[in-house]
Amino acid sequence: MLPQSRLHLTCRSCQAQARAPRSYHHQAQTVVRGAPSPATTSGGVGVLSSLAEETPAEGQEQDGQTQMERPGRMLLLSELRVRNAAYDVSLSRSVLTWKRRTSSTVYHPFRPRFCVPSFPRRRPDPGVGHTVSVSEILSVREEEENSSRRRDDGSWKKIKEREGKDCGPAFTVSYVERSPHHRWRCAEVTFACPEEALCQHWVSSIREQLATIVSRPKRLLVYINPYSGKRQGKRIYERKVAPLFSQAGVSTHVIVTERANYARDHLKTGAELQKFDGVVCVGGDGMFSEIIHGLIWRTQIDGGVDPNCPEEALIPCTLRIGIIPAGSTDCICFATVGTNDPVTSALHIIVGDSQPMDVCSVHHNNAFLQYSVSLLGYGFYGDVLTDSEKKRWMGPARYDLSGVKMFLTHHYYEGTVSYLPAKGIMGTPRDAARCRSGCVVCQHNRQLLPEKAEMYEVDEASGSESDSEWRTLRGKFLAINAASMSCACPRSPKGLSPAAHLADGTTDLILVRKCSRFDFLRHLLRHTSKDDQFDLAFVEVHRVRRFRFTPRHCQSDSDLDLRENGKHQIFSQICRDHPACGCAPAYSSWNCDGEILNHTAIDVRVHCQFIQLFARGIEEPKVFEELPNPCAI
Ligand SMILES: CCCCCCCCCCCCC/C=C/[C@@H](O)[C@H](COP(=O)(O)O)NC(=O)CCCCCCCCCCCCCCC
Ligand SMILES: Nc1ncnc2c1ncn2[C@@H]1O[C@H](COP(=O)(O)OP(=O)(O)O)[C@@H](O)[C@H]1O
Ligand SMILES: [Ca+2]
Structure with a gap:
């Protein structure tokens, strides 16, 4: 028998205050259609019944609205106790709300105060409610x-001690709480119930709602690079991530890599991908690079596409990838989540976030070399990477030491850059606006691309006319960088190209021409301040769909003449015939997401929204009403 203690309610449908049972819910159809149900008109009293009875089937949702558009559609409402204080607790399809009861409490079920955590944390106000999506x-x-x-510190504590008294039946909800700097934490609240049956009903109702979220992964394939960053990958996973997965009911198959490219090769051939809802990599950008190479390859082979052929329309990867940051730069994690924090990343995976991302394919002489999602850098960043590999034992600090060394070396590199500007798109590399969660620029620019065909393929098909779209620059450069996303990281929180987009089908080509050390330092320093690193006479930036680079030593004078006539196809010809191409150690190398490319004459094209991550892009800080949550752990 269910408890029948009574609760004052005001129903928006009938505007009548009623004395209702402690557990109350509206008849679903009444709320959908905005008309009072027989139950509500006769006093606003509903009876506790199973969710299956009251939840309309898919076909009944005639207005076509999503769950989030109907936050007030209440499934359960009870008076429960949190830390021995009375709270009105309600569950709708989209939110769980609990509000401290005061002597004057009159419940307004359709006017919840949205109290998502605010910063800085303020003193708890007992009258304030909490709302969790x-x-x-x-x-x-x-x-x-x-x-x-x-507890987090490994010790154990009794629930009863926590509640301060014998609390009877109780259930605990774990949920995401936002902390400063885009970090997420797992918070908990325990609700004490007057009756066991009510407690079970709440638990099963919440579980039923969670089960409707189909985007959440149930089984994950996890690869750990034990040598990433400060060699803490395994420890980070076991201590911080595995407990969260297990608590959320996510099963995992964990593989600790035994050598470089172990994860890539396993994904290419061995992994039974149909058994998993996603792949997680614990490591740095290099490890992520391994994962995408394995996955992209496997997707093409399974789909009957030749991954080596540059003219083939590649099949996008649908299996999502999660990144638990444990590497040296971790810029892919930082630029897609907003922080390098393993717990935050684990929570984004558990809630089943999705973030599409552009991928650049890199070819040399029509032969596939590598994919890139973050930085493709020739000159300065290529040399920093090459030098830093010898200092791997130093961990992440190797980049700073090699950075200073390469800055002092002050080499420049001659070559020719051709690029296909991204036309008709929203956004430029000099925008003040940033790519953020739910970015409209990414959505808009994706729609500009023809179905199943990237822009460059159309250009190639249209022949000589598209040649006129290409622009060619020749000169002496300190650095040639292509940033397919901002490349924000702790060293440079705004990144190499702060206005670049994660999923707009373009890359920002940044050319730093030969200049003095002093000027180059000014440019570098601006990556760490609010000043615009592109607002310098020797720096130019172009948003492009495709580009080619040929170093000076790969070109003959006659080749240069030919290219000036607009025959950019000559690039591959030059390189094939030139023995020195890309191999001479005296020249720079390409840094491709932290891996060194074997060739220097390259052809790069962007594949819009080619992979999916367990992320949602960086969230804008919101102004919330309040959420001091005394129950957060
Ligand atoms: C004077 C301070 C200047 C700071 C300039 C910082 C610019 C940082 C931009 C970083 C872009 C990073 C793009 C990501 C690359 C990663 O894919 C890739 C692989 O990551 P993983 O090891 O996790 O696998 N990481 C990298 O290639 C590392 C790039 C790091 C570059 C650090 C450069 C430091 C430069 C210091 C110059 C100091 C001059 C001082 C003169 C007195
Ligand atoms: N078990 C392993 N032993 C040695 N190298 C590995 C192993 N697993 C992965 N790697 C390689 O280590 C390199 C660096 O990995 P990454 O996770 O990016 O760390 P970091 O950020 O410190 O560079 C990558 O090139 C990757 O292929
Ligand atoms: Ca992009």
């Missing part, structure tokens, strides 16, 4: 009497 609930569990739970 169902999509950000991680798990719910029923507390056993006298049960104990492991």
Whole structure:
């Protein structure tokens, strides 16, 4: 028998205050159509019944709205206790809300105060409510009497001690709480119930809502590089990530890599990918690079496409990839989540976030070399990487030491850059606006691309006319960088190209021409300040769909003449016939997401939204009303 203690309610449908049972919910159809149901007109009293009875089937959702568009559609409402204080707790399809009862509390179920965490944290106000999106609930569990739970510090504490008294039946909800600097934490709140049956009903109702979120992964394939960064990958995963996955009911198959390219090769041939909802890599950008190479390759082979052929329309990868940052730069994680924090990344994976990302394919003489999602850098960044590989034992600091060394060396490199500007798109590399969660620029520019065909393929098909679209620059450069996303990282929180987009089908080609050391330092320093690193006479930046680079030593004078006539196809010809191409150690190399390319004459094209990450892009800080949450752990 269910508890029948009573609760004051005001129903928006009937505007009548009623004395209702402690557990109350509207008839679903009444709320959908905005008309009072027989139950509500006769006093706003509903009875506790199973969710299956009250939840309309898909076909009944006639207005076509999403769950989030109907936050007020209540499924459950009860008076429960949190830390021995009375709260009105409600569950709708989209939010879980709990609000402290005061003597004057009159419940307004359709006017919740949205109280997502605010910063800085303010003193708790007992009258304030808490609202958590169902999509950000991680798990719910029923507390056993006298049960104990492991704390973050590894010790155990009794639930009863926590509640301060014998609390009877109780359930605990774990959910995402936002902390400063885009970090997410797992918070918990325990609700004490007057009856076991009510407790079970709450637990099963929340679980049923969670089960409707189909985007959440259930099985993950995890690769750990034990040598990434400060060699803490395994420890980070075991201590910080695995417990969260297990708490959220995500099963994992964990593989610790035994050599470079172990994960890539396993994905290419061995992994039973149909068994998994996603792949997680624990490591740095180099490890992520391994994962995408394996996955992209496998997707093409499974789809009957030749991954080596530059003219083939490649099949995008649908299996999402999660990054647990444990590397030296971790710029792919930082630029897609906003922070390099393993717990935050794990929570984005658990809630089933999706973020599409552009991928550049790099070819040399029509032969596939590598994919890139972050930085393709020749000159300065290529040399920093080459030099730093010898200092791997130093960990992440190797980049700073090699950076200073290469800055002092002050080499310049001659070559020719041709590029196909991205036309008709929204956004430029000099925009003040940034690519953020739900970016409209990425959505808009994706729609500009013809279905199943990238822009460059269309250009090639149209023959000589598209040649006129190409622009060619020749000169002496300190650095040639292509940033397919901002490349924000702790060293440069705004990144190499702050206005670049994660998924707009373009890359920002940054050319730093030969200049003095002093000027180059000014340019570098601006990566760490608010000043515009492109606002210098020797720096230019272009948003492009495709580009080619040929170093000076790969070109003959006659080749240069030919190219000036617009025959850019000559690039591959020159390189094939020139024995010195790309191999001479006296010249720079390309840094491709932290891997050194074997060739220097390259042809790069962007594949719009080619892979999917367990991320949502960087969230804009929001002004929230309040959320001091005394229950957060
Ligand atoms: C004077 C300070 C200047 C700071 C300039 C910082 C610019 C940083 C831009 C970083 C872009 C990073 C793009 C990502 C690359 C990663 O894919 C890739 C692989 O990552 P992983 O090891 O995790 O696998 N990482 C990298 O290639 C590392 C690039 C790091 C470059 C650091 C450069 C430091 C430059 C210091 C110059 C100091 C001059 C001082 C003169 C007195
Ligand atoms: N078990 C392993 N032993 C040695 N190298 C590995 C192993 N697993 C992966 N690698 C390679 O280590 C390199 C660096 O990995 P990454 O995770 O990016 O660390 P970091 O950020 O410190 O550079 C990558 O090129 C990757 O292919
Ligand atoms: Ca891009």
